[in-house]
Amino acid sequence: MKRTTESVAQCEAMYSVWVVHGTDHSKIAENALELAFFGAANGLEGGKVVTRGKKVLLKPNAGFMGEPGSAVATNPEVLRGAIRFFKKAQASEVVMGEGAITGVDTLESLERSGLLKVAREEGIEVLDMDAFPPVWVPVPGPLIIDSVAVSSCVGDFDLVVSIPVMKTHMYTGATLSVKNLKGCLPRREKIRMHQLMEAKDALPEPERGPAAEGMRQSGQAVGLGEDQTHTGDETYHTLDKAIADIFSAFRGLVPTFALVDGTFGMEGFGPGGGSPVRMDTVIASHNLLAADFVAASLMGFEPAEIPHLTLCAEKGLGPPNVGCCEVWPSDWMRLGRRFTRATPDLMGQVYPGVTIIADQACSGCSSTVVSFLRSYLPKERNENLVIAVGRGAGDHPGCEKAVMIGNCTAKAYKCGKGRAFVKGCPPVPSRVLAAVSTCLSPQETE
Ligand code: SF4
Structure with missing residues (x-):
């Protein structure tokens, strides 16, 4: 997806995104964060975004059980790079938190993925976000939910860093940093998001x-x-709308940052049953939607293939499209490749x-x-x-x-x-x- 002069002219603002490539995955994660928070070209007048004294929650994706390198969960070396950066940047507290999908034990999943080991090695606390009571957070401009239950621990932090794996997803096209926020919801709320009906169609349960x-x-x-x-509205599924609403709610709750793990992406039957794709890349941005647009482009997606991103853009939660992202380096698209989709056709063929x-x-x-x-x-x-x-x-x-x-x-x-x-x-x-x-x-x- 190329940015044209015409599309730039339509941008009310440009959103900075950094794409860093390399085989030392801890190092590229650290570098991406350095560029985003302290780089000269961060578009935020480096230093304005203060990390010193802040309490930082690192939210990887370990919703499904998977070994390192399988691309099922976040690469532990990317987590290591993030921990090292925020410690160096004098954050007062750096904590890892996750809440796995229903049927998966969060700590077991963190153990299997190698994330728990790295957290221990780097000396940070680990939270099972499901262990905290929920708080109800209002959704501004709701599409399908007026409020969402979020693990109460989220509100204790000054910054939530979403660290998803770059994956295809059988329902939402792809799952990236915006969708990864869903891991901060209690289990029952995650299930509710999958069982929503449009208000006009929903009848009281017994009827x-x-x-x-x-x-x-x-x-x-x-x-x-x-x-x-x-x-x-047949254009968008209820889950797509719910994801956009969750992101709106988070924007009113706590500042967020995206560090998308594209070291090993997943193609095919994501998010749990796909195949790993080695990309050796991470993507960083102060705006989750901007990071996701760039990640999606690297995976060869057109915006319409990931409806929740379009909905987030329509809600004004970031750039309207990838054309309004200022991406470093300028030849970033050379790092992309087309991911096999998690489509029904693919399953039917097999x-x-x-x-x-x-x-x-x-x-x-x-x-x-x-x-x-x-x-x-x-x-x-x-x-x-x-x-x-x-x-x-x-x-x-x-x-x-x-x-x-x-x-x-x-x-x-x-x-x-x-x-x-x-x-x-x-x-x-x-x-x-x-x-x-x-x-x-x-x-x-x-
Ligand atoms: S579909 Fe129902 S039974 Fe299956 S994992 Fe989801 S909530 Fe559980």
Whole structure:
């Protein structure tokens, strides 16, 4: 995506973004932060952004369990660079905090990713943000939620540094620094964000009938739509709107900064089941949306492919597009490459005989399905397999034959839907295998 003279003329302001490349991942993270906070060309008259005496929360992405180098979680060396920078910049406190997705133990995930080890080595405190009571934060100019519950520890800090992995995402196109803020929400609130309905469509719980426009993906075009239950504005999903609202709420709560970890990005079935892509790059900006626009461009995305970024721009939370970003170095696009998308088509190509019914599922069960298919199911012998995930899946035709996955489908299963039920929130893939094995013939699963 190139910045043209015309597009610059339309910018009310320019947003500074730094892209730093190198194989020493701790060093490039530190360098990017030095440039952003103290560099001569930081667009903020270096020194105005004071780090001395500030309490800094480093928020990596360890929502899913993954080893270093797998791109599932933030590279621990990037965290190390951030810790070293803020200590050198005389922050009064540097703390790492995370709240994993439902079904994943945060500290276990931090341990697996190597982030906990680095935090210990560098001598900083670690918070499981789920252990704190929530506070309700109002959303200015709400698109779908008036307020959002955030872990109360967030308000104790002067700066939150979002350190996501540069990943594709099966529901939101990509997950970057804006979406990474969702890790600061309590578990129940994370789930709520995946089960939102448009106000005009939502009925009181006892009266709510089958989702009128719920998503059923099957056969060649398997998909894992989670929140596409609304009937009004078809351009944006409820989750996209919720992410933009969460970012608005954060802007009123605490200053934020983006350090996007593109050392190892993830392409394909992100955010939990994709493949690592070595990029050796980090992206830093005082504006999360600006950093995300630049990261998305490096991944080969057009803005329309990541709707929550467009919505954030429409809400005035940063630049309207990447053309309003002043990026250093000027030839930054040479560092990019096109990431394989987490599209339904991709899944359909790999597993042509599988039908997936998904309605109001979150990334937990969806990633379980991807992991199960990748780990256990032979690609050639998967006919007749129907999998259902999400609270609304039981309302869809065809779910009678489905293996119902996750606690959200329990009610439908009790009402006679599905051939088998797999308990868990989310269940582990091996349990899915056990259930599938009882439903398919031996030839189909061997
Ligand atoms: S059961 Fe699955 S879809 Fe439902 S909240 Fe848990 S992980 Fe998400």
